[in-house]
Amino acid sequence: MPRRTVYEASIEYMQILDEHGNLDEKLAKDTLSDDDVVYMYEHMVTCRQLDEIAFKLQRSGRMGTYPQNKGQEAAAIGSGFAAKKGEDWLVPCYRENAALYMHGLPMHYILLHWMGDERGNQIPDGVNITPISIPIGTHMLHAVGIAWAMKLRKEPRVVLTYFGDGSTSEGDFHEAMNFASVFQTPTVFICQNNQWAISTPRESQMNSETVAQKALAYGMPTCQIDGNDIFAAYKATKEATDRARAGGGPSFIEMVTYRLGDHTTADDARRYRDQAEVDAWKEKDPIIRTRLYLESRGLWDDDRQIKLQDRAKTIVSEVVKAAEDIEKPGTDDFFDHMFAVLPEHLIRQRDTLRTSSIGQNPEQAGLRATPARV
Amino acid sequence: MPRRTVYEASIEYMQILDEHGNLDEKLAKDTLSDDDVVYMYEHMVTCRQLDEIAFKLQRSGRMGTYPQNKGQEAAAIGSGFAAKKGEDWLVPCYRENAALYMHGLPMHYILLHWMGDERGNQIPDGVNITPISIPIGTHMLHAVGIAWAMKLRKEPRVVLTYFGDGSTSEGDFHEAMNFASVFQTPTVFICQNNQWAISTPRESQMNSETVAQKALAYGMPTCQIDGNDIFAAYKATKEATDRARAGGGPSFIEMVTYRLGDHTTADDARRYRDQAEVDAWKEKDPIIRTRLYLESRGLWDDDRQIKLQDRAKTIVSEVVKAAEDIEKPGTDDFFDHMFAVLPEHLIRQRDTLRTSSIGQNPEQAGLRATPARV
Amino acid sequence: MANLTLVQAINLALTQEMQHDDRVVLLGEDISINGGVFRVTEGLHERFGSDRVIDTPLAESGIMGTSVGLAIAGMRPVPEIQFEGFLGPAYDQLVNHAGRMRVRTRSALTIPLTVRVPVGGGIHAPELHSDSPEAIYTHSKGIKVVMPSTPYDAKGLLISAIRDPDPVIFFEPKRVYRSFREEVPEEEYTIEIGQAKVVNEGSDITIVTWGAPVYQCLAAMDNLPEDVSVELIDLRTIYPMDIDTVIQSVQKTGRCVIVHEAPLTAGLGAEISSQIQESCFLYLEAPVQRVAGFDTIMPYYKLELSYLPEAPRIEKGIKECLAY
Amino acid sequence: MANLTLVQAINLALTQEMQHDDRVVLLGEDISINGGVFRVTEGLHERFGSDRVIDTPLAESGIMGTSVGLAIAGMRPVPEIQFEGFLGPAYDQLVNHAGRMRVRTRSALTIPLTVRVPVGGGIHAPELHSDSPEAIYTHSKGIKVVMPSTPYDAKGLLISAIRDPDPVIFFEPKRVYRSFREEVPEEEYTIEIGQAKVVNEGSDITIVTWGAPVYQCLAAMDNLPEDVSVELIDLRTIYPMDIDTVIQSVQKTGRCVIVHEAPLTAGLGAEISSQIQESCFLYLEAPVQRVAGFDTIMPYYKLELSYLPEAPRIEKGIKECLAY
């Protein structure tokens, strides 16, 4: 046949909880219980509190650059809720605090990281999370590698990896998607499409109508959902993790959301985007709609809200205290973790730096004498 | 609407000249004239001759590693025929000799390259071709950059870039496709899907049914064609170049073909692929079918064939002579082209190497005396 | 003449080169409307439009690789890599393509590109925002490497880089971006690539450095006894290196300290030290001293000042070298 | 004991490590059925199956990045990069991820990976198949760099590398792959990473080298006058470097020539020369001499032997150093 169709595809969008708090009961069936929603709501509010305080810490000089998560909590928490704590892995970027916290990361680790302290990356044993990733797009390959190990060892575990719309432009994204698909690793690719990569709008990053269609290149199951809807985020992720756990390989989920804050505290988004756009998205805030939903089901009221806010404040202020009270790291730290066994020249550098010499020339620190010329 | 389709796509396959030499007249309309086909046939046969001789040169120790093009001539020549000589650019890999030759590259340049001589890359002025690319997947970005320059300067020129199925796994492929699409550069991406990347079959490189669908990720026009069919290769490429020239941006074409030889002369394909597969593809050889077609139209006969073969032999043996007769390059050459103006230390290295000193320490070459200690 | 910061001097050089050569195009992440994360390209998009000040997708290899193509086709691309830590994904295109194109085509194709890269530590930035990879690109060949430390030098060197027919990495020490202002002529001028500058003449010891540590060296010098006469050399260009200026100085002083932020081992200090030894063997009164970053990964910012060669450590290095 | 080539010795080490540790997996381009383009992994796919000897898509960053993930999850990946020229696309994952993971997580996550990479010139290969990038990875930190020159050393060092809890680049000099055979014990043994080997003891001059140039140095030594006593050191490990062995030797001989294939400027010769100067200042009778590749791109193969430090050039270097 001279001309024939050799490939066909289509991609679906899903929303279950709309911005007014209305639920599509049919789609919501067998997803989240009332308790689940309350739990997730409380987490979102607590993480929003963390976000506000982190912002203030930066502004008052108590912390370095920080990227606010505000507005994207549903994508993080809805997807993270499908992961099994202590079993599955999360391989994040930096806008998923809510998922990390829920998956067991002590919250002050997040602050420590942004306070310029590697101990914020020293994830406790048993918490299956890789540290916040500063370079964009590179960590999805690690997620694929971890998932691949699970598969090779025949462990029924999955890996969720988070990244932004911007990061899908990197070559490593492509290679990660392809490896995952070729080796059918149990990886769930979660793209938080928040419409912007710093100042670059989605349309300037790609010429495709959806991010989701990028997965077609790899023959990978893909969908687009309302990322401010915990039901849709959970349902799509649960389907993907179930499939992956059963040996069905990787999936891609585009979560359509919005970065309500600046890119980071070093950024000023007013330079490049309209307030009207921000305002329109504020209406779609995941916290608002979840509360509306809970209220409509009689599961929430002002009193509970006030109590929750108090609790969140307490939690976060304890977290700030934990992060700020930690003793200053010593200079040994950046030597001692270079290798399992420190080579001699690093021991010398470490020790001479301790003695406040210039730390490099052993003779000068008296650690190795230059014998006289023979 | 809770669930809706947000994206749909389909991809077409096209064949015009089948392996028995039968032509789909309707699709062939307004494509190649009889003269064109004769011209292209003659080119293919000449390049096949080059291929055989190059193979022998390597086997007899007169040339280094060489990658045979055998079986893929239609993809090269059919697409290359849509390019305007002296106007459009070709940015090749290493299996498009026929396209390069037709586009104006003196054939002995190809041999010089594989003889380990950079002068094979010193493309003459006015021939718009970048040199054979050894690293896989990296040159498509250059093609996009060149096309981008054309667009910025509002020149109605296009860039054709060639690459294999294997190279579509590289991150740079992804970035090239995305940049081309975002900036709507006049680039035609021509994938010679010859089923193998050295020993790795297509199915182990990707989990997608077609290579063509990789372009959907970028919202780029895409199709799959019979790559052993000069009509389909020409028609698909012409549509793409016309669109690009008119400002319609990039296109992707998957040309389904087959590498009839080993990967290179350093390879032994019997280690990893079945002879039956090779034999089946031999039936689909583009040269056979083009000849059958020409004969069926009364445009070709044994006599013309013998004459053509003689001519091809003469051309190629002259080419071999040109490549072998060139004087050995001098050591100055690898210094003199490092920068437009050579920095002093490179001049010193070059000159001391000339004087057969070790070429590095100026004192020892007497070029800079060490004055006695003051 | 205007009193400009390093950021402003670079901005001025870009503006003037774009004005007088329409082959010059800027491309990179967030460089257009946003003016770049350090605001170095501020105002250029308004002035020159979207065809010449181009926001790219987030893809460093793409930025570098398309710049190679633009250069082949006769443009003069000036890509920006947002931070030196993100040169990593562009490494292959820069080193194996930009740096090789001329020689592998025996000058048939040339790559007049200037990649601008903020570099170095000391600004309390996150991971991979504080490195000093200049030695890597110096060893890689085919690429010139420039790192100015003053607004005046930055303007003159950037203009030279953009006009250079070959690839140049233009490292901008972020710690100096806004640390002070300096008189910078309004008119265009060039500073030759490959010329060091003697910042301070002296006779007892030579200090060789480049980029932000120039200021740490000056601070260290302030703390030395009055009678110590230091010759301070700012290399400005790292490759090709003005080793003659260094050699002349060391032949005069007999002692040398080299200061850089990058890790010690296989850093540029090693190259300079070796060349000094080769050319000043009979002049040296003490081993050439290197004061550099340690052989570790640059720590996060809580510890960055312990890692960097700050004034006290440089002072110590000078004293130890003098006492030998 | 068997009489093995370098290729066979590496194959044997891989076989034995895979047999005794099922966390060891090999991945790379064309390494399974094809046995790798140099046949180093020949027979391993048949023996260990597709889950442990894995053909990947053609994507070096993917190979390195998934290896980082595999290592995080407790495997011991041994990726192969087909030629050193294709380390370029893997550079970012290797340097900014594999090399940093332990220190940035304060040892919470570790990367026990060994990347095998054929390296160096002299085999008449195409472009980007003949480079020597070891200095780049030595300066990058967090990665050990090994380059054996004999079958015996290769086996012992590769076993050490695979068992090492940290990332190791294992460079295999292709020029030596099949150039000779040597007795290699059948049983497993390790050679400590970070130990140089004195190939020849001597008292007049020290030669420091590694990889294929070891044989060019031996050839050069054959041409020296009988009474010249050369101490030849094969570093074997480039990082961490056994500088003590070098220093002891130079303190004995007072003279040193360093030989490497990579370009001179900012190559490892510079680091070694600087350290010798720092530690042997009062012993040196002549400047430390470097005989290396030139500051150019490695030429295509017609000229490669003019670029590489072949025996005549080394001989000249030795004589010039002795005559100083």
Ligand SMILES: Cc1ncc(C[n+]2csc(CCOP(=O)(O)OP(=O)(O)O)c2C)c(N)n1
């Ligand atoms: C490899 C790399 N290049 C550039 C940067 C600088 N940078 C940090 S965040 C960012 C934008 C990321 O956009 P996106 O992936 O959409 O994530 P978002 O910030 O919107 O959550 C850029 C360019 C980086 N961190 N890493």
Ligand SMILES: Cc1ncc(C[n+]2csc(CCOP(=O)(O)OP(=O)(O)O)c2C)c(N)n1
């Ligand atoms: C970046 C890079 N990695 C690996 C190689 C080694 N190599 C040369 S050709 C090849 C396979 C290429 O396959 P494909 O793209 O399908 O082209 P084909 O050879 O089939 O025409 C490989 C792996 C290379 N040249 N460059």
Ligand SMILES: [Mg+2]
């Ligand atoms: Mg985003």
Ligand SMILES: [Mg+2]
């Ligand atoms: Mg192929």
